Amino acid sequence: MGIFKVKVNEKFVKAKLKNGMNVLDLMHQLRVNRETHLARKNGELISELEEVCGKDKIEIFGVVYGG
Numbered sequence: 001m002g003i004f005k006v007k008v009n010e011k012f013v014k015a016k017l018k019n020g021m022n023v024l025d026l027m028h029q030l031r032v033n034r035e036t037h038l039a040r041k042n043g044e045l046i047s048e049l050e051e052v053c054g055k056d057k058i059e060i061f062g063v064v065y066g067g
Contacts, residue, residue, distance in 0.1 A: 007059040008032065017054050024048040027060065038062045 005012040008030060015029060023039045023046065039046050040059040052058055 006030070007057075007061075009061055017052060019053065020051065021053075022049050022051050023058070023060070026052060026058065030060075032060060 006015045006026065013030060015026060017026070023041070027037065027039075027048065037048075037060050039048060039050070040061075041050055041052060041056050043057070
């Protein structure tokens with residue numbers, strides 16, 4: 001597990017990523033409403049169930065906080 005920067009609505013935030021986490025887990029940790037987002041992993045649009053790791057470039061956009 002390590003602390004990584006994730007781009008959320010054009011701003012970088014710190015997040016702890018564990019092995020086996022998916023985008024949905026990451027959004028829950030960042031308190032992002034999952035109904036209002038799109039996510040990219042390494043430049044490609046992905047599902048919220050896609051697994052992520054510290055080597056990936058993660059971007060979550062269209063974010064509304066809360067929920």
